[in-house]
Amino acid sequence: MFAPLCVNRLQRQALEQWQQQLAAQGLTVACTVQGCDSAKEQLTLEQRRWLNPGSPGAALYELHLSKPPHSHWQAGDIARLWLADRYRDYSIASLPDENHLRLLVREQHHDNGEPGLGSGWLCQQWPPGTTSPFSLRSNPAFHAPSAAVPLILIGNGTGLAGLRAHLKQRSLQNPQAPCWLLFGERSPEHDRIWQQELDHWYQTGVLSELDRCYSRATGVAELPEQCGRTHSGYVQHALRREKKRLLQWLKQGAAIYICGSRDGMASDIDQLLQQWLGSRAIQRLQQQGRYRKDVY
Ligand SMILES: Cc1cc2nc3c(=O)[nH]c(=O)nc-3n(C[C@H](O)[C@H](O)[C@H](O)COP(=O)(O)OP(=O)(O)OC[C@H]3O[C@@H](n4cnc5c(N)ncnc54)[C@H](O)[C@@H]3O)c2cc1C
Structure with missing residues (x-):
């Protein structure tokens, strides 16, 4: 090859x-290969913020960790939390320029109500001001295309972490290049994650298109005015509505980056693209690095 x-x-x-x-x-x-991970570093939890009180979904937290002193990372890279002999991966939502390492973590529970090992530690048990061991994992399969390439970012839930890092990178490297974010969460009342920043990027042209989808919204008419378009339903349903626009963007050389749920969101979008473009074209996009996923 x-x-x-x-x-x-x-x-x-x-x-x-x-x-x-x-x-x-x-x-x-x-x-x-061990060499792909940076060395383990003890990172301090500087702050933790609950982002979605009242949401019908599980709690979502934004965490700011101290910046690892000698590491560099870029949009698409992963922070690996080491607990006992286990590790858990989390998409890094910030860039080194921001002087902290940001995570967006969903609290998860086992069927018996016990907290998940990694998410329970990060969201509830880890005391602010203390440290935990992390390594950074370079993830070239989800690194950005050249800053001039039109970029379509699609995701749901904690997938916004990986997509935010790409948006931040765009805002620094080529804020006027076409960029489209299509993002899904549950409730328009409680799950407006990083709304101010997304609105700001839309108003300043870093985002040329912005679609927010809420699966528990009863009707678009009930949603308050805001930047971009708002949909009720899942991301994949909104994408179906935006088919013409998507095909137009692809014609202009856009790359599609997907981050978030593998089952449901990413698999449905894959099916849609297969339907619209055919498997040959999808393969070509993948070979050109224009169709990339970081899904879990
Ligand atoms: C590349 C990559 C990037 C990731 N980025 C993020 C991120 O930015 N934010 C984030 O919150 N998570 C992210 N994850 C998922 C994360 O690594 C953990 O899987 C998640 O926090 C659950 O781990 P846990 O130890 O808390 O749960 P566990 O103790 O392993 O399990 C707790 C319960 O949650 C269920 N569960 C575990 N994982 C999932 C899942 N992915 N979807 C649905 N149910 C699940 C289990 O079935 C179990 O019932 C990422 C995963 C990968 C591979």
């Missing part, structure tokens, strides 16, 4: 090139 790469002593740069080549082929690999 591509010329062989020589990797000497797990050299990080060579491993990243390997991942980039795979990503360009539309493939991703779980990073099983």
